[in-house]
Structures are given as C-alpha cells and as structure tokens.
Amino acid sequence: MLSRLLLFPNNISRIPSRPAIRFLRNMSVKTIAVLNENELQDGQMKEVAFESGKVLLSRLGDKVHATSAFCTHYGAPLAKGVLTADGRVVCPWHGACFNVCNGDIEDAPAPNALHSFKAHVADGKIHVTADPSSTTKDNMSRQPRLLASGAEVGGPGVVIVGGGSAAFHAVESLREHGYKGPITILSSEKYSPIDRTKLSKALITDASKLEWRSPADLKIKYGTTLRIGVAVTSVDTTAKTVTLEDGKDHITYDKLILATGGLPRRLPIDGADLENVYTLRTVGDAKLIDAACQEGKKLVVIGSSFISMEIVAAVSKRKLASIHVIGMEEYPFEAVLGKEVGAGLKKYHESQGVVFHPSTSVKALVPSSSTPTHVGSVVLASGETLEADAVIMGVGVRPATDYLRASGWQLEKDGSVKVDEYLRVIGKQDVYAVGDIATYPQLTTGEYRRVEHWNVAGNHGRAVGKTIAGDPQPFVKVPIFWSAQGQQLRYCGVGYGWDDIIIKGSPTEMKFVAYYVKGGKVVAVASMQNDPVVMKASELLRLELMPSPEELKAGKTFFCLNANSRAFGILARAAITKSTSTTSFQSRAVLKPNALSKNRPPQHITDRYRSARRPHPHAYPTPAMTSPRQLLAV
Ligand SMILES: Cc1cc2nc3c(=O)[nH]c(=O)nc-3n(C[C@H](O)[C@H](O)[C@H](O)COP(=O)(O)OP(=O)(O)OC[C@H]3O[C@@H](n4cnc5c(N)ncnc54)[C@H](O)[C@@H]3O)c2cc1C
Ligand code: FES
Numbered sequence: 001m002l003s004r005l006l007l008f009p010n011n012i013s014r015i016p017s018r019p020a021i022r023f024l025r026n027m028s029v030k031t032i033a034v035l036n037e038n039e040l041q042d043g044q045m046k047e048v049a050f051e052s053g054k055v056l057l058s059r060l061g062d063k064v065h066a067t068s069a070f071c072t073h074y075g076a077p078l079a080k081g082v083l084t085a086d087g088r089v090v091c092p093w094h095g096a097c098f099n100v101c102n103g104d105i106e107d108a109p110a111p112n113a114l115h116s117f118k119a120h121v122a123d124g125k126i127h128v129t130a131d132p133s134s135t136t137k138d139n140m141s142r143q144p145r146l147l148a149s150g151a152e153v154g155g156p157g158v159v160i161v162g163g164g165s166a167a168f169h170a171v172e173s174l175r176e177h178g179y180k181g182p183i184t185i186l187s188s189e190k191y192s193p194i195d196r197t198k199l200s201k202a203l204i205t206d207a208s209k210l211e212w213r214s215p216a217d218l219k220i221k222y223g224t225t226l227r228i229g230v231a232v233t234s235v236d237t238t239a240k241t242v243t244l245e246d247g248k249d250h251i252t253y254d255k256l257i258l259a260t261g262g263l264p265r266r267l268p269i270d271g272a273d274l275e276n277v278y279t280l281r282t283v284g285d286a287k288l289i290d291a292a293c294q295e296g297k298k299l300v301v302i303g304s305s306f307i308s309m310e311i312v313a314a315v316s317k318r319k320l321a322s323i324h325v326i327g328m329e330e331y332p333f334e335a336v337l338g339k340e341v342g343a344g345l346k347k348y349h350e351s352q353g354v355v356f357h358p359s360t361s362v363k364a365l366v367p368s369s370s371t372p373t374h375v376g377s378v379v380l381a382s383g384e385t386l387e388a389d390a391v392i393m394g395v396g397v398r399p400a401t402d403y404l405r406a407s408g409w410q411l412e413k414d415g416s417v418k419v420d421e422y423l424r425v426i427g428k429q430d431v432y433a434v435g436d437i438a439t440y441p442q443l444t445t446g447e448y449r450r451v452e453h454w455n456v457a458g459n460h461g462r463a464v465g466k467t468i469a470g471d472p473q474p475f476v477k478v479p480i481f482w483s484a485q486g487q488q489l490r491y492c493g494v495g496y497g498w499d500d501i502i503i504k505g506s507p508t509e510m511k512f513v514a515y516y517v518k519g520g521k522v523v524a525v526a527s528m529q530n531d532p533v534v535m536k537a538s539e540l541l542r543l544e545l546m547p548s549p550e551e552l553k554a555g556k557t558f559f560c561l562n563a564n565s566r567a568f569g570i571l572a573r574a575a576i577t578k579s580t581s582t583t584s585f586q587s588r589a590v591l592k593p594n595a596l597s598k599n600r601p602p603q604h605i606t607d608r609y610r611s612a613r614r615p616h617p618h619a620y621p622t623p624a625m626t627s628p629r630q631l632l633a634v
Helices: 002-007 019-030 165-176 199-201 215-220 281-290 306-315 337-351 400-404 454-468 533-542 549-553 566-575 585-590 603-612
Strands: 028-034 047-052 053-060 063-068 088-090 097-099 104-109 116-122 125-130 157-163 183-189 224-228 233-237 241-244 248-251 255-258 263-264 298-302 322-326 354-357 362-367 374-380 386-389 392-394 397-399 429-434 438-441 448-450 480-486 487-493 500-506 512-518 521-528
Touching: 002 585, 028 047, 047 125, 053 125, 053 298, 063 125, 088 104, 104 454, 157 165, 157 263, 165 183, 165 255, 165 454, 199 306, 199 487, 215 224, 215 549, 255 454, 281 438, 298 306, 306 322, 306 337, 306 480, 322 374, 337 354, 337 480, 337 500, 337 512, 374 392, 429 454, 438 480, 454 480, 480 533, 487 533, 500 549, 512 549, 521 533, 521 549
Parallel strands: 157 183, 157 255, 183 224, 255 429, 298 322, 298 392, 322 354
Antiparallel strands: 028 125, 047 053, 053 063, 063 116, 088 097, 097 104, 116 125, 233 241, 241 248, 263 397, 362 374, 374 386, 438 448, 480 487, 487 521, 500 512, 512 521
16 A cells, blocks of 8 residues: 555556655665675776676775676676776776766766666675666666756757767766756757767668667757758857758857768769769668668779778678779778788788779779669779779768858868867857867877767767866867777777887787887877777876887786776876875886886876866765875875
C-alpha cells in the first residue's frame, strides 16, 4: 500500500513521482566489498566486478572513487586508459576524458557522463554502493547533469551556425554549465548532429543511427531550437543577425557560434562534375557511395589520405572488381605520417587487393561512352587509363565559410577564421568560430593553425559553451585524432612540418609508436596496437613533459608503465607540484633523479591550465591533493 501511494500519489497519474523513482532506485542499491584496499595504489585504476557488471576504481591519495568502467563514446575499458593527477581518466582509444570524482564529461568525444558510485574503505576493503543495473555495459552512461533547460530566460540567446561536432558539444556544454537562454542551431544538414567519423568507416546510410541526440531530445531536454536543411548566407555583426537562404529569414543573436566545418574539395579537372564522381561529408554522400560500391564494380579513388583510405578499407570487403588508389606521394599518408609508416599501411591495403598508383596525378575524368553523364575512365598524368564505374575524390576539405566572405569578412588565406585563445573571432564582438573553420593558437607553441579533427571541434564547442555560460575558457587541449586502417591508428599533437621521425616497433606489422620531431622537440605521436601510448603522450605534450628526441633514441620511455601504473599518476602529480618527495621507486626508474623538477611545466602552461580548470559547479568535493590550487602550486 505504501509503495503504491508513493508510486501514484494522486491515484490518477500513472507516471511514477520523482520520490517514487528515488525510492525504487534506493531499493535496488547494494553495497559490496569489491577489492582489498592494498590492491589499489595511489594513482592506480582497476576494473572490478560488481555482481554481473563492472566498476572502475580510481585512487587519488587516500581517496577512492568509483565510476562506470566503460567509455561512453564507443565503450573502451577505461581501466586501460590514463589517470591524471588532477582526477581525470583519459580513455585509451580516442581521448575522451571524465572526472573520476563525479563521472562528468571533461573532454570530447564523450557524448555522455559516467555513473558515479559511492566508495568507502572499511576493514581493509574497498566497498562500492551502486544499483547493479547501472554497472552493466549497456547502461554505462548517464546524461550529463544539465544545470539549465533553456526555458528560464528570453531574448535572442545563442545562435549556432552548423550542426556538427562543435555544435553538438557546444549545446551540451552550454546547458551543463548553466546557460539559461535560448539556443538555436541552424544546420544545412537534414538531421541533428551525427557521428560523422562513422561515415567513412562503415558507410552508414541511416542518419538516425548516427545522431548523438534525437531532434526531440535536443528540443525537450536541451531546450534547443533545431532548424535543419537551412543555409546561412550572411552574417551582420552590427545588427547581430544572421540571414538564411538569401533573405528568406533573419535570426537575431546575443552570442554567435560559427561551426560550419569543411567542404570537400573537387579537383579542377575535366569530368570532375560527372554524376558518379563522389566526395564524402554527409549521410547523403555516404548513401551514394554505398550504392555505387557494390560487388563487381570498378572503383578509382583519388587521394591517399585518411578519409579516402578509410572508405577503401570499408569497401575492400565487398568483392569489388577493382580498387585503384591514385596518390601524389610515394606512400599513402606520407605527408602526415612519413614514408615508413605509409609503407606499412600501404602493405596492409595491398593485402586487401588495393592497387596503388603512387607519385602521380589525374589528368582527366572521361565520360562513359554508354552513359555520357557518368565517368567511364580516369586518365593519369603518366598516360595510363583506368576503367571506373565510380570515382571518389578524397583530396581534402576547405573551410565552409563562403557566407562569411559574402558578408565582407577578411578571412585567412585558406578561407578559415582567425580566433584568439578563447576562440573569439578577432575583431568581432560576441562571435566565436570553432572546429574545422577556426585557425587558433596552439597550446604549447602559440602557432596559429587550423586542425580538422573530431575532438578538436568537440572540445572547441565545449570550451565556448562554458565561456558563454559565464566561465571564460581558454582552449588548452592537445589535438587528438584516430583512423581505422585495418588496425586503429591514434595520433596526438601537431606534427605538421616534422623534420625527423623516431619509430619504435614495426609499421609493416601495424604495431608501432612513431614520434614526430620538429626543431629538436617531439611535437606529435602516432601509434597502432600500443594503447594507451598516444593518450599518455597527449598528457605529456600538454604539460610539456615529453622526453627529448635524444632520450627517446637512447631508449628512454615513459610508456613502459602500465596504463594504471602508480608511477604515471605520481609522475604527473610530482611534475606539477613542488615536492618530489612522493616520487616512487618506479617513477625514479624511468626518470633522471632531477628530472621532475627540471621537467615541471612552464609558467604559461600552468597559467592557462589554471584558468581552464576551476572546480566544476556541481562536482563532489574533490580530494585535497587534486584541488586546482595544490595541483598548480608550482
Ligand atoms: C567521413 C569523415 C570521417 C572522419 N573521420 C574522422 C576521424 O576518424 N577522426 C577525427 O578526428 N576526425 C575525423 N573526421 C573529421 C571530423 O569529422 C571533423 O573535423 C569534424 O566533423 C569537424 O566538426 P565541425 O563541427 O567543425 O564541422 P562539421 O562536423 O563538418 O559540421 C559542420 C556543419 O555545418 C553545416 N553548415 C555548413 N555551412 C553551413 C551554412 N552556411 N549554414 C548552415 N549550416 C552550415 C554543415 O551542414 C554541418 O552540419 C572525419 C570527417 C569526415 C568527413
Ligand atoms: S571509446 Fe573512449 S573516446 Fe572513443
């Protein structure tokens, strides 16, 4: 009777009341001893069983935290990632980051937060209190705590132009950090923000399988007006309006976020506009490529970098008659990854039946004699002709900023928008530019660069969301990207213009770590089958604690440590606090005795980091050792 009253208090509604939901949840909560306390050292993470589920334990000082064990992006086991001294767990696969104290999202590409469970130590054992159903892999995530719904305040609010990675993460961050005004997304795509990275890896043709949030969720839970299938054609920063479809509508803004991403390039050659010549950016493009790349068809791919080679990897399992790849360089990926890694990946693709035409270019695409609207063959600069039922151009993207040029904006040479460290468009009031269109100052070098990575766009969106919500955020992330090339390739840093590469392992066996060196410093790291090396490297690059090229060549490595090793946590903490007294034997084993003090991050890094990591508004009290004050007491 009591439970019935609690469940349906007015006896009319069949929707359980909030107290009822809490009551039912508490009924199923259990406290279980999951591990001996001495089996979890300071700076260590461990995945432990919780009935039929799993829980991740993390230890920071004498405080133990318990969260979901799997990443909310694609489900990686977080225990294999990196625990940082300031209480973040970095996923081993693609760089998502969570706060171990409360499970909140810290970095993209995490679309959801982790569950956080109570943990306490008694009688030498670690006890976790949780509802077992929220420890299973299918229920590993929770929606982020949204501090505002959007209904609280009127006015024009935030307008986001574009509906991609940056837009999605900006909306989430705005609401997570308490932005109360209206949010409007204007997107030329016909669906809510999708996981674009899956398009080339799996040629998924159903947008609803790729959307991070349904349009209904964006409207109801996030208080967002989503206008799809509309193109912004100009921006007036004096009147604070954007114009849609050449004047059909005008939208006013308080703050404007420009997040229009990239437009695939087409080579300016004869036949480039023939009907079966494809590029890939949207679900519509994926549908066309999927339909064209069926058994028995002859495919020619122009360009041998990431997106084109991911499509090749996806369709090489489809029994096509032939797949020819034309590249200007000797090896695929050469400009980014270098010859040796390129040769290793080439060997893999060749083993899947792909034929490469290196160091050449395309002269013309010739119409088919039977269907002149379609391409029939591809003529190379060498004079060779390849028959083709379909051609894919993977020759890069340019920033989608034609509407800004039409508005009279001065853009960078490549068509991008220059922003400051807060991602504010230089010379414009209340306007931010994020993601693929933004040329922004890099964390450690201050060099202005544009970076086309999913995480960068997402983390830009998150930073701007927090800034607009009232907590100004300089952008302090190291770029991370990944690619599927038979094995998973991970990469962090900005390796553009490297002058040396140090390779450990074997690119031909697709098991290696490559360090890219520029001006005597490691600036980027790539790996295959060596997780979580790249995620550790991203932390070391962020803190400017990367070993020197000479040290790496001499065999020194930080990566002999296990992901969950105590030493890594201590290393990072010791590196950013004054005292080295807690340095363990293990960490001394991989560092010179004076290395910790010598390798402390420089002041400009700690200053920027300090302003970027104030305590989260709804964090549980963070353990003393990870409070920003102590962390940054250098
Ligand atoms: C097939 C593919 C696979 C990829 N795989 C990876 C990967 O594995 N890892 C990785 O790190 N990166 C990957 N990338 C790159 C990554 O997807 C981009 O860096 C990221 O999507 C950039 O996000 P964004 O928000 O800046 O732009 P986008 O995600 O491109 O979103 C831009 C949005 O703006 C809209 N838009 C453009 N112009 C207008 C306008 N005038 N008016 C209104 N709306 C407009 C577009 O329709 C789109 O909705 C991949 C890219 C592609 C195309
Ligand atoms: S699975 Fe964790 S970031 Fe992708």
